[in-house]
Amino acid sequence: MSSMQIDFQKTALVIIDLQKGIVGMPGGKEVVGKTAELVKLFRQQGGFISFVKVEFHDGKDSLKPLTDQPVTAVQRPADWAELVPELEVANRDYVVTKRQWGAFFGTDLDLQLRRRGIDTIVLCGIATNIGVESTAREAFQYGYNQIFISDAMTTFSLEEHEASCKYIFPRIGKIRLLQQFISEVNDAN
Secondary structure, eight states: OOOOOOOTTSEEEEEEOOBTTTTTSTTHHHHHHHHHHHHHHHHHHTOEEEEEEEOOSSSTTSOOOOOSSOOOOOOOOTTTTSBOGGGOOOTTSEEEEESSSSSSTTSSHHHHHHHTTOOEEEEEEEOIIIIIHHHHHHHHHHTOEEEEEEEEEEOSOHHHHHHIIIIIHHHHSEEEOHHHHHHHHHHHO
8 A cells, every 4th residue: 555645735624423422332442542543633633623513402303204213312411512622622723513423514614624735535334334434425526536544443333334335435535544554644744
């Protein structure tokens, strides 16, 4: 594998749903730790960072299609949608609030990326096959280059995570482990 030529002025780190009400799932703590390393790298390189969270105004704005696996309504704690403090969200970071799985539909994420001349996104977060994959499919359709940090994402089962990483992500971008990505970026500089 050759080194990645990353232009941090044209690359954004897009972090999906690392919020208090979601990171408690198995593997969530590890994802937060690896994502914190990505945040540090992007800050050092002057890259754009977008934190994406899912939040609902009054519940009437959430999706409610008829499905074979309906989502059970639960009472969420008041801090459910707060981004985890370990990621040290800064004023210069961009926070996107979404009301569905993907980070592009119904938000201004694409507009904000394009205004900054960004053509590549590095994607991580929770859940691999839901928020991350939905965002990735949308980004692909918008024409963004994508790099997936597969060990900085998790989901409900290893099988679901591996399905996205094996069958979807290679068709719409490049997949790297965190240390691979960091090494390739450093080798290119």
